[in-house]
Amino acid sequence: MDIxxxxxxxxxxxxxxxxxxxxxxQGSLCYDEKGKEYIDLGAxxxxxxxxxxxxxxxAAVTRQLGRLQHACNYYYSEPQAILAEKLCTRTGFQKVFxxxxxxxxxxxxxxxxxxxxxxxxxxxxxxxxxxxxxxxxRTIATLAATGQxxxxxxxxxxxxxxxxxxANDIAAMETLLADGSVCAVMMELVQGEGGVxxxxxxxxxxxxxxxxxxxxxxxxxxxxxxxxxxxxxxxxMHYDIRPDIVTTAKGLGGGLPIGATMLGAKLENTLTTGTHxxxxxxxxVSAAGAVTILxxxxxxxxxxxxxxxxxxxxxxxGAKGVKSVSGLGLMLGIETEKDAHALMEACMRQxxxxxxxxxxxxxxxxxxxxxxxxxxxxxxxxAEIER
Ligand SMILES: *Cc1c(COP(=O)(O)O)cnc(C)c1O
Numbered sequence: 001m002d003i004x005x006x007x008x009x010x011x012x013x014x015x016x017x018x019x020x021x022x023x024x025x026q027g028s029l030c031y032d033e034k035g036k037e038y039i040d041l042g043a044x045x046x047x048x049x050x051x052x053x054x055x056x057x058x059a060a061v062t063r064q065l066g067r068l069q070h071a072c073n074y075y076y077s078e079p080q081a082i083l084a085e086k087l088c089t090r091t092g093f094q095k096v097f098x099x100x101x102x103x104x105x106x107x108x109x110x111x112x113x114x115x116x117x118x119x120x121x122x123x124x125x126x127x128x129x130x131x132x133x134x135x136x137x138r139t140i141a142t143l144a145a146t147g148q149x150x151x152x153x154x155x156x157x158x159x160x161x162x163x164x165x166x167a168n169d170i171a172a173m174e175t176l177l178a179d180g181s182v183c184a185v186m187m188e189l190v191q192g193e194g195g196v197x198x199x200x201x202x203x204x205x206x207x208x209x210x211x212x213x214x215x216x217x218x219x220x221x222x223x224x225x226x227x228x229x230x231x232x233x234x235x236x237m238h239y240d241i242r243p244d245i246v247t248t249a250k251g252l253g254g255g256l257p258i259g260a261t262m263l264g265a266k267l268e269n270t271l272t273t274g275t276h277x278x279x280x281x282x283x284x285v286s287a288a289g290a291v292t293i294l295x296x297x298x299x300x301x302x303x304x305x306x307x308x309x310x311x312x313x314x315x316x317x318g319a320k321g322v323k324s325v326s327g328l329g330l331m332l333g334i335e336t337e338k339d340a341h342a343l344m345e346a347c348m349r350q351x352x353x354x355x356x357x358x359x360x361x362x363x364x365x366x367x368x369x370x371x372x373x374x375x376x377x378x379x380x381x382x383a384e385i386e387r
Pocket of ligand 1 (some may be wrong): 100101102103104106135136137138188192193221222223224249250
């Protein structure tokens with residue numbers, strides 16, 4: 001059986017796969033079918049927060065798997081209730097809706113924002129402002145929300161009601177909010193897929209103020225930046241702001257699918273019975289794993305994330321062939337003279353897995369990657385950049 005051939009023949013060709021078949025992993029190390037070892041700086045796109053086969057996560061997941069692998073949302077089940085309580089307690093949000101992915105978490109946010117608008121302002125506030133160069137998902141609505149022209153080909157007509165603002169331009173945002181047609185602003189604080197662009201602090205705070213003043217909901221897409229990725233539990237916590245909605249997914253489940261839409265005080269009673277739902281949402285196995293992730297996102301771990309970030313930045317900024325290093329915590333983008341895709345392939349041959357975002361090499365390793373593996377991988381990446 002030739003796995004690569006089966007894949008190419010029978011799986012829709014939406015991915016341009018690298019020539020690598022992964023079969024197992026432990027921590028931040030993983031192995032192909034020939035036993036070759038790789039140091040993983042991608043963590044399955046910021047998903048495996050504690051690496052592969054983390055023992056605490058694995059024990060919780062396997063225990064739950066043997067007890068109750070799924071219970072539809074007709075019934076109560078323990079893991080999602082515990083996870084919801086922990087998420088709300090640690091963030092100050094009032095309610096959580098669970099789904100299975102980032103796109104679904106954002107769909108829920110979009111629905112909640114529209115309903116909030118209708119509940120309070122009738123049909124006058126259908127619009128949601130997102131930022132140019134953002135990424136919010138691949139469903140039709142979240143594609144419409146995504147502020148990239150190139151993503152708006154092929155699949156129209158898209159649902160109306162999305163307006164796009166250039167990032168870091170508060171005057172443009174003021175103009176879009178001026179006619180009173182906007183119910184919410186949705187943005188990433190670090191644009192991940194858009195190339196690891198950190199928004200300006202002053203801009204983030206000004207948007208938050210503007211939203212509060214106009215009763216426009218501030219929705220922060222933390223699908224990628226959430227769950228410790230940037231060196232804070234959620235990235236908004238760096239900025240002294242209080243969003244009305246925070247969405248998250250990727251790293252929350254530690255490798256199993258789960259999405260969460262956290263709703264603040266204004267939205268506590270917006271999503272009423274029957275207005276939203278999900279068959280798999282809040283799956284007990286995913287939620288049991290997520291509880292073990294959240295429990296270990298401690299201040300001490302956040303400090304380690306910031307230390308590792310500083311180490312990578314210091315090692316690569318100003319190095320030969322590096323134009324710039326952007327990002328926050330363990331979500332970093334490296335702009336290089338060499339082509340990022342070529343570097344990704346070269347690193348892979350040398351036993352290091354990195355990702356790409358736009359024209360940048362993207363590093364989103366497990367938060368717990370051991371320093372010796374990190375230093376070795378950064379040395380290899382640096383050598384490939386310089387070569
Ligand atoms: C990955 C990502 C999404 C989409 O998440 P999926 O789980 O692939 O649906 C949405 N928003 C941001 C910011 C992301 O990084």
